[in-house]
Amino acid sequence: MKINHYLIGFAISSLFRRDAKSFFIIFIFTSLIFLLSSILFISNSIKEELFITLDSLPQITVQKLQAGRHANIEISRVDKLLKLNGVQSAIPRVWGYYYFENAGVNFSIVGIDSFDKQYKKNFEELVENIDFDELEKNDSMIVGEGVKEILSQNYYKDFFNFVKADGELKKIKISSVFKSSTVLESNDIILMPKNLVLDIFGMSKLKVTDIVLEVANPQEIPTISQKIKNLFPDTRVITNSDLRVSYQNIFDYKSGMFLALFVVSAFTFFMIIYDKASGLSSEEKREIGVLKALGWKIDDIIKIKFYEAFIVSFISFLLGIIVALFFVYILQAPLLRDIFMGYSRLKPAFELPFILDLQTIFLLFFLTIPIYIAAIIIPSWRVAIMNADEVMR
Amino acid sequence: MFLTPEIIAIYTLNIIFLFFSIFAFIISINIVMHWNVNRTDERQYGLEKKSILVATIIKFIFILKLPLFIFFVFTANKISGVITGAMCAAGVVNSISFGLWLFVFKILNLFIFGFWIALHNMDTKDEQLSLTKLKFSIFIVAFMLLVIEIIYEISFFSSLNIDKIVSCCGTLFSVASSSSFSFIFNIPSSIAIGFFYLIFSLLVVFSFLKNEPLFLVINIIFFITALISLILFFGTYIYELPTHHCPYCFLQQEYYYVGYLLYITLFIGTFSGISGSILSMLNRKNRKDFYKKSLLFNSIYVAIVTAYPIVYYIKNGVWL
Numbered sequence A: 001m002k003i004n005h006y007l008i009g010f011a012i013s014s015l016f017r018r019d020a021k022s023f024f025i026i027f028i029f030t031s032l033i034f035l036l037s038s039i040l041f042i043s044n045s046i047k048e049e050l051f052i053t054l055d056s057l058p059q060i061t062v063q064k065l066q067a068g069r070h071a072n073i074e075i076s077r078v079d080k081l082l083k084l085n086g087v088q089s090a091i092p093r094v095w096g097y098y099y100f101e102n103a104g105v106n107f108s109i110v111g112i113d114s115f116d117k118q119y120k121k122n123f124e125e126l127v128e129n130i131d132f133d134e135l136e137k138n139d140s141m142i143v144g145e146g147v148k149e150i151l152s153q154n155y156y157k158d159f160f161n162f163v164k165a166d167g168e169l170k171k172i173k174i175s176s177v178f179k180s181s182t183v184l185e186s187n188d189i190i191l192m193p194k195n196l197v198l199d200i201f202g203m204s205k206l207k208v209t210d211i212v213l214e215v216a217n218p219q220e221i222p223t224i225s226q227k228i229k230n231l232f233p234d235t236r237v238i239t240n241s242d243l244r245v246s247y248q249n250i251f252d253y254k255s256g257m258f259l260a261l262f263v264v265s266a267f268t269f270f271m272i273i274y275d276k277a278s279g280l281s282s283e284e285k286r287e288i289g290v291l292k293a294l295g296w297k298i299d300d301i302i303k304i305k306f307y308e309a310f311i312v313s314f315i316s317f318l319l320g321i322i323v324a325l326f327f328v329y330i331l332q333a334p335l336l337r338d339i340f341m342g343y344s345r346l347k348p349a350f351e352l353p354f355i356l357d358l359q360t361i362f363l364l365f366f367l368t369i370p371i372y373i374a375a376i377i378i379p380s381w382r383v384a385i386m387n388a389d390e391v392m393r
Numbered sequence B: 001m002f003l004t005p006e007i008i009a010i011y012t013l014n015i016i017f018l019f020f021s022i023f024a025f026i027i028s029i030n031i032v033m034h035w036n037v038n039r040t041d042e043r044q045y046g047l048e049k050k051s052i053l054v055a056t057i058i059k060f061i062f063i064l065k066l067p068l069f070i071f072f073v074f075t076a077n078k079i080s081g082v083i084t085g086a087m088c089a090a091g092v093v094n095s096i097s098f099g100l101w102l103f104v105f106k107i108l109n110l111f112i113f114g115f116w117i118a119l120h121n122m123d124t125k126d127e128q129l130s131l132t133k134l135k136f137s138i139f140i141v142a143f144m145l146l147v148i149e150i151i152y153e154i155s156f157f158s159s160l161n162i163d164k165i166v167s168c169c170g171t172l173f174s175v176a177s178s179s180s181f182s183f184i185f186n187i188p189s190s191i192a193i194g195f196f197y198l199i200f201s202l203l204v205v206f207s208f209l210k211n212e213p214l215f216l217v218i219n220i221i222f223f224i225t226a227l228i229s230l231i232l233f234f235g236t237y238i239y240e241l242p243t244h245h246c247p248y249c250f251l252q253q254e255y256y257y258v259g260y261l262l263y264i265t266l267f268i269g270t271f272s273g274i275s276g277s278i279l280s281m282l283n284r285k286n287r288k289d290f291y292k293k294s295l296l297f298n299s300i301y302v303a304i305v306t307a308y309p310i311v312y313y314i315k316n317g318v319w320l
Helices: A005-017 A019-055 A077-082 A121-129 A132-138 A145-153 A194-201 A218-231 A240-278 A282-293 A298-330 A358-384 A388-392 B005-034 B042-079 B089-094 B099-125 B132-158 B182-186 B189-209 B212-239 B258-282 B290-316
Strands: A060-066 A069-071 A087-093 A095-100 A105-112 A140-144 A159-163 A169-178 A189-193 A210-215 A235-239
Touching: A005 A019, A005 A298, A019 A240, A019 A298, A019 A358, A060 A218, A077 A087, A077 A210, A077 A218, A095 A194, A105 A194, A132 A140, A132 A169, A132 A189, A140 A145, A145 A169, A169 A194, A189 A194, A210 A218, A218 A235, A235 A240, A240 A358, A240 B005, A282 A298, A282 A358, A282 A388, A298 A358, A298 B042, A358 B005, A358 B042, B005 B042, B005 B132, B042 B089, B042 B099, B042 B132, B089 B099, B099 B132, B099 B258, B182 B212, B189 B212, B189 B290, B212 B258, B212 B290, B258 B290
Parallel strands: A105 A189, A140 A169
Antiparallel strands: A060 A069, A060 A210, A060 A235, A087 A210, A095 A105, A140 A189, A159 A169
């Protein structure tokens, strides 16, 4: 197949001759592509941000299940887990959600002991800089930036009254605010000594929320998690890769849902184009009549129509992607990103990292341009087979 | 079953293909039954016009199917991250019993649709349109194959199970496996390599002899031996790992996507050889430049795969 550049030139000038119509189609098509590509870009970026966070999460988390629900796990199990070959460390964690009714938000309270090994790097730095024994003596805590803001809106400037499980109040001072590199994970966090957390939640001193393990050789993770299951049949063992898979699934599912809706609008668009391409003005009909009288073949006229369609869809494709890139990465996708963020009053404000891979571009291409071109096949063939004498009459 | 954006895109395109090819199929049956160039009535004119529509539809499908095939492999590679045990497309494809057949049909359909377009181009140059009936009969067969492929593809994606543990390519492509590939490993690799270069040298000789039937047969044999020797021998040098035989892994980033280059050159080389030979047998006036094209691309393929072991030997001083 040879491409005839005179035909392309003719196609371009015929698009210009019908500028209002071409502009209208390009406009609609661009907005469709823009919407679709924004959604895919946002979903890719958030997924990437989560995968970065994932690397800092523990390799194995062991939870106890009772009657199918998460229950606190005995602290004595830590020693048994440490005896498994390949386990480098086992850290008992005490944490939970505290619902603050006035603001309608959940805080994540995390218990920290200075002599424990920390399972997160940014916690480790904190432990080095802050004396947790001192915090315990003074009944004080460290809060994330988002928490600090909510508290001061409710006039808790330097302390907060926690309502304990038995209804008593526990007054805890705010000692400092901590910042972290990934806002997504630290915005709603409150750090305080373990004993205080146990006190607030009314938990037994012999139990912890869950246990996280560190494994020296990542390839041993599946084997070790199997061993833990055999050792404690009442536990749920969550590995790093389990989380990765479920993140991937959630985001594929979310963008899949959106896409399923998009397909409907794409078919509507298909109908519009089909209709537009079929209804020719008498002037256009005369033009084709003249071309045929000049000796153009049916194939040539179909070719012209294809070139026109390709030019229109390609321009819209480029425009749509450029506008979407601008919207998502420079304007940070107002409105649309809420679809993926879920809703929470303590929603962290974070930047969408810039991700643009070939596969997404491919995907966008397959979802848009073929639909447009498919819509014009039959109408342009109908146009092309008209007899010269009929249309010029 | 799970719906990723990629799978929805593939479904959508399949539905478009199905819609248009059913249209083309009905017209083709009409043409095969009633075509007669010598008649000058309304029906014959109508059929001639409709034949152009069918040709346009087939070109549309073929031009999309080429990149879509690459996209399919890409998607399978991506899904392998989600399915337990799978490390590349091989695990995903083999997690379903007919996965391999889906691949076979995809490649077969690419060959047939490509050939159809070459046939069509030759037919439109002929004033008598003598090949029209033949080409539409071929399309009726191609339509059946396309429908089978689409049914396979839709049931493939809908029966993918995330929770099932599948075999990774390392076990699928090994001597010990009982998969559909294991028969290959009964061939000693020295014989496979010798055979591969023998076939290639015959291909060179035949391209100078310009004998179509021989060239056709040798291209088909070359395609098969190239795949077998790639799995048996050349693949291990791409991975620099004597036990890894997977024909999918080198499509991934770690190997600089070299697999796409290999498969595309091999496809163009053998396709132009096969279709060119058939067309020349049908019509003596057909241009003979396909010999050069086929030889060129097959040689590029051979050069790339040969380079891997040689570079490995120069670097390390030993063979795997």
